[in-house]
Amino acid sequence: MxxxxxxxxxxTPVEPGVVEEMLPFFSRHFGNPSSLHRLGRAADEAIETARQRVAQLIGADSDEIVFTSGGTESNNLALFGVMRRFPPSSHFIVSAIEHPAVAQPTARLRELGYKVTVVGCDSQGVVFADRVADAIQDDTRLVSVMLANNEVGTVQPLMEIAEHCRAREIPLHTDAAQAIGKVRVHVSELDVDLLTIAGHKMYAPKGVGALYVRRGTPLQPFLRGADHEAGLRPGTENTPYLVGLGFASQLAAKDLxxxxxxxxxxxxxxxxxxxxxxxxxxxxxxxxxxxxxxxxxxxxxxxxxxxxxxxxxxxxxxxxxxxxxxxxxxxxxxxxxxxxxxxxxxxxxxxxxxxxxxxxxxxxxxxxxxxxxxxxxxxxxx
CATH class of the missing domain: 3.90.1150.10 (Aspartate Aminotransferase, domain 1)
Structure with missing residues (x-):
């Protein structure tokens, strides 16, 4: 059978080429990327190459890529990272078709006192862009609408939503975990401020991902530790998995x-x-x-x-x-x-x-x- x-x-299965690219960093190039000796520098250089490859896939600059443990952490960093900068009475907007990795943090923020408007969709699963605009309030601090739905696959009108956000100077986050590697994604065309990537949806390993953070977008880390990932995600980097994500991004760009x-x-x-x-x-x-x-x-x-x-x-x-x-x-x-x-x-x-x-x-x-x-x-x- x-x-x-x-x-x-x-x-997705991890591509054999991705596995091959990762293997040396488990045992041969095992140095801590923060170390100054040659093994540390080799690991750091590999991570920066991976960062460049992820950035190239979505049309970003490498310093706008923050590595995480996956889509769920990226979504949490985006939502909590923006909203915790403001008092609990502040308002934000999400769609009714979000993955639990957005819906559950939204529920927690509501428990903490933040105001939430959930915008619906039509019978085809497309979020009403005009209702997003109507929901914006004077104290709206964030809008989060996924790029492509994980269940029915519908692609959302992000560019139209971005116009409404830009007119009111409100940051826009999109969970692009399902779209990356399946359709072309360019952050400047979408005009988003934050974008979530999950490695295991694009032939990279589970347990690795990234958050695109547009340069100048204020974000508060919710983990505390050393000053890794521009201070937004502390913890020694998982070099083999980041190398895998970078190589998978390179393959995705060629495959599209x-x-x-x-x-x-x-x-x-x-x-x-x-x-x-x-x-x-x-x-x-x-x-x-x-x-x-x-x-x-x-x-x-x-x-x-x-x-x-x-x-x-x-x-x-x-x-x-x-x-x-x-x-x-x-x-x-x-x-x-x-x-x-x-x-x-x-x-x-x-x-x-x-x-x-x-x-x-x-x-x-x-x-x-x-x-x-x-x-x-x-x-x-x-």
Whole structure:
């Protein structure tokens, strides 16, 4: 039974070339990057090369890249780093479709007394840019809207939102973890002040990421220690993982020209076949710009969990990976107004760099066959 992996939005395999690039820094070039001897300097130089590669991927300057342990820490540093500079009565804005790595820090800031406005989205999962503008108050200190949704893949109108923020001189943060490496991301075009990167979403290791901080954006660290990462993220740097993130960024920049078109074609063929063979199937976000690799689709009359249990060789998700196993509708599908039974029947298929045409076709056939079997069974949702 050959595994078909269609859960690239949850995590990606580390590229062999990335592993090869990392290995010398576990044992041969093991020096502390803060040390002045040759081993320390070698580690520091490797980290700065990685910083340059990450910066080049998003059109930033290397001194605007702060390395972190991943997307969650980057999001926390952005939200707490901005808001803790202001009194607890201050206001900020987030969207209703954010990943828990933004939604949960938002909940904590609310507990601390900060005022929060949550802006909704349309039925396709696109945040209302005009409502962001309407929500801005005199004491609004931050706006945070993701670049691309992790569940349905819809790309958000960041440039329009940025115009509203710029007019009121309000910093704009975006969680770009799902977009980096799948679509072109250029910070000057988006006009954002803070941007989150997660390594394991782009063929780098888990446990490493970065936060782009536009030069001049005031930020308060929430960890205390030595003066690493421009004083924003103390702690001895994880040299091998940062090297891996840098090399993965270099590969992503080269891959964007061809990879996106290939995976988009595979996704579209998979979607067309499922819609044709499963009467009543519903594609979420299909009428708006989406990530080229992402398909969120609901199968009528069955639950997504039961459907995937029927196909153990297919690795996919019933929603965001962080929600796997939960029975309630995801925050994104709820914000889109998706009915509960439709949400329950939803699975997310996310393709990647190593997906083949044959795997995409086989996945469509397996899902169709499983749906037909379950539709005939009185125990289909048990």
């Amino acid at each position: 050959q595994t078909i992996y269609l859960d690239y939005n949850a995590t 020209d061809l990879g996106g078109d290939v995976v988009a074609s595979q996704r579209d063929q998979l979607q067309a076949k499922l819609v044709e063979q499963v009467p009543g199937a519903i594609v979420h976000g299909g009428r708006s710009p989406r990530l080229p690799n992402t398909l969120s689709i609901s199968f009528p009359g069955v639950t997504g969990q039961r459907l995937l249990e029927e196909i153990p060789e297919l690795c996919a998700s019933t929603g965001a990976a962080c929600h796997s196993g939960e029975v309630q509708s995801s925050a994104t599908l709820s914000a889109m107004g998706v009915e509960r039974d439709v949400a329950a029947g939803t699975i997310r298929l996310s393709l990647g760099r190593h997906t083949t045409d044959e795997e995409a076709e086989r996945a469509a056939n397996l899902l169709t066959d499983a749906w037909e079997r379950l539709s005939r069974s009185p125990l289909k949702n048990l």
